[in-house]
Amino acid sequence: MNETIPLVDTVPGRYWHHLEDGRIQCDVCPRFCKLKDGQRGLCFVRARQDDQMVLTTWGRSSGFCIDPVEKKPLNHFLPGTPILSFGTAGCNLTCKFCQNYEISKAREMDKLGSLATPEMIAKTAKAHGCSSVAFTYNDPVIFLEYAVDVAQACRELGLRTVAVTAGYIGDKAREEFFRHMDAANVDLKGFTEGFYHKLCSAHLNDVLETLKYLKHETGVWFELTNLVIPGENDSYGEFDEMTNWVRDELGPDVPMHFTAFHPDWKMMDHPRTPPETLLRARDIAMKNGIRYPYVGNVHDKSGSSTYCHSCGEVLIGRDWYQLSDWNLDAHGKCNNCGTECGGVFQARPGMWGPKRQPVRLITKS
Structure with missing residues (x-):
């Protein structure tokens, strides 16, 4: 239900239009919230102010931390490098199993700190030796304008940007948003419409359209x-x-991470995921031709490592977020047989390891 809440400082939003009944419709995501003056959408951060849509979280964050890029999780994008991670507040899904609900379900005035301009974020990432910046913790789709501005500031300093997202985004907004991203991890939360409808108040096909795009x-x-x-x-x-759909529609080189659930938010009555279930999912994926399936949120070095799909050589060994083996050449090919590994690689792996480092933004030039 749309709420009427006093607005904080705002910036104009994009992707909306007027309806004949006097409301305006937000077109950023397939939820298409229809708002009267002063109302907010389900995401809570996009709102109607007078006769336009506004974003209420531009330039404000719930905190910054340097993570290993593998934590996003991204196993084939600049392995071993540090990534500056941040989010804002709110979400356009209602996942009952949300494991970041303190942020995604928060009202921004409860969680967001001081000003964080795109230039401050980019300078901080650069100063700390990060290779990229991640929009994470809550879905960056809902703060599209802010994410795009940060991405542009990062690009000016030679940094890359990563979206950690559920992929629930409208077709026009999708084009602009991903035009500014270098990499993404997309949550494919389930593979039935019933799952998305019951647990996320969303629709599977909209996510599949994002993946195909x-x-x-x-x-x-x-x-x-x-x-x-x-x-x-x-x-x-x-x-x-x-996994058959992923192979046929997206190709065998798209890595898939099967990760363990732990009881949280509105699903405290469900047990943790047994490791053998994750291994079964990984086995099914491999049987169906997925070349890079992984298990996550459990300690399994074998299930977390990357193997050559041609000769079986260990290409990248992982123990949690610590890299061990590295058997790729400077062009991302197997040192043993020369087969290319899908991904974005540097000539040498990063050495960040498993560290997690909270940081303060650089506020001066």
């Missing part, structure tokens, strides 16, 4: 994450159907 219309490197919830999306049939 990323593959066929952009040069964005992207990987998929499937949070495996016992009794909800963990059947053999669903894994089989999903």
Whole structure:
């Protein structure tokens, strides 16, 4: 239900239009919230002010931290490098299993700190030796204007940008948003309309359209994450159907991360995901031709490492977020047989390791 809440400082939003009944419709995501003056959409951060749509979280963040890029998770994008991560508040989905609900379900005035301009973020990332900046913790789709401005500031300093997103975005907004991203991790939360409708108040097909757009219309490197919830999306049939679709529609080189659920928010009654369920999902993916399936949120060096799909050589060994083996040449090819590994690689791996480092923004030139 749309709320009427006093607005804080705002910037004009994009992707909306007037309706005949006097309301305006937000077109950033397929939810298409229809607002009267002073109302906010379900995401809480996009609102109607007078006769236009505004974004209420531009330039404000819930905190900054340097992570290993593998934590996003991205295993084939600049492995071993540090990435400056931040989010804002709000979300356009209502996932009952949300594991960042303190941020995604927060009202921005409760969680957001001081001013964080795009230039401040880019300078801080550069000063700390980061290779990229991640929009994460909550979905950057809802703060599109801010994310695009940050991405442009990062690009000016030679930094790359990463979107960690559910991919629930409208077709026009999708074009602008991903035009400014270098990589993405997209949550493919399940593979049935019933799952998305019941647990996320969303629709599966809109996410699939985003994935097909990323593959066929952009040069964005992207990987998929499937949070495996016992009794909800963990059947053999669903894994089989999903991985076959990924192979056929996106190709075998798109990495898939099957990650463990832990009880949280409105799903405290569900058990943790057994490691053997994740391994089963990985086995099904490999059987169906997915070249780079992984398990996550569990300690499994074998299931977290990258292998050559041609000769079976370990290309990138991982122990949690610590890289061990590295058997790629300067062109991202297997040192043993010369087969190319899909991804975006540097000649040498980064050495950041598993460290997580909170940082303060640089406020001076």
